[in-house]
Amino acid sequence: GAVVSQHPSRVICKSxxxxxxxxxxxxxxxxxxxxxxxxxxxxxxxxxxxxEGSKAxxxxxxxxxxxxxxxxSLTLSTLTVTSAHPEDSSFYICSASVFxxxxxxxFFGPGTRLTVL
Amino acid sequence: SQKIEQNSEALNIQEGKTATLTCNYTxxxxxxxxxxxxxxxxxxxxxxLIRENEKEKRKERLKVTxxxxxxxxxxxITASQPADSATYLCASNSGGGxxxxxxxxxxxxxxxx
Numbered sequence: 001g002a003v004v005s006q007h008p009s010r011v012i013c014k015s016x017x018x019x020x021x022x023x024x025x026x027x028x029x030x031x032x033x034x035x036x037x038x039x040x041x042x043x044x045x046x047x048x049x050x051x052e053g054s055k056a057x058x059x060x061x062x063x064x065x066x067x068x069x070x071x072x073s074l075t076l077s078t079l080t081v082t083s084a085h086p087e088d089s090s091f092y093i094c095s096a097s098v099f100x101x102x103x104x105x106x107f108f109g110p111g112t113r114l115t116v117l
Numbered sequence: 118s119q120k121i122e123q124n125s126e127a128l129n130i131q132e133g134k135t136a137t138l139t140c141n142y143t144x145x146x147x148x149x150x151x152x153x154x155x156x157x158x159x160x161x162x163x164x165x166l167i168r169e170n171e172k173e174k175r176k177e178r179l180k181v182t183x184x185x186x187x188x189x190x191x192x193x194i195t196a197s198q199p200a201d202s203a204t205y206l207c208a209s210n211s212g213g214g215x216x217x218x219x220x221x222x223x224x225x226x227x228x229x230x
Binding site: 004006032034041042043044045046049059091093095097104105106107108109110111113 | 151153158159160161162163166206208216217218219220221222223
């Protein structure tokens, strides 16, 4: 099946620093990748849709200047949390849809646990 | 605004019984619903997708129904096993024209031996 990896799996950083999270589709090409955030005991919340070669589309309430998304190739999307603060501490999960069409299953990465001190 | 709700935060079922989880949606008509399994500290794993014109879908011990009148999907695990213990998430299209999903909060299923 389609495999999505994320790196790092865990990161601890100081307040004010920036953190980059990578999302890779290992055995397929993903024209569209998605970034979600999940707080403890909450549902996954879609942050943005990342399209290869174009600007990401952000959900309402998500600051595009704070959460920088780059989708440089068909197998890699990165999320950079800039000037991180403790309230940004969360579980960040990416996913990719194989066909990019509506109603297709998404393959999720294992997630990245970000802790901002 | 559109909502997906999974009313049960937790569900305890005895091994061998059928577990039934509920997902309700309001203020929109999803073209499809998806069910995922999530283990602690891991990303969700896709289980089943059912479209609005399908009443029922099966995969091994799993069964999903879609009732557009009740605005509800039911997810069944038959002959449940302790290994089925996990959080199960219901999800659907976000309605924004992309494929991004709107998720319910999930139901934490515990299968007791």
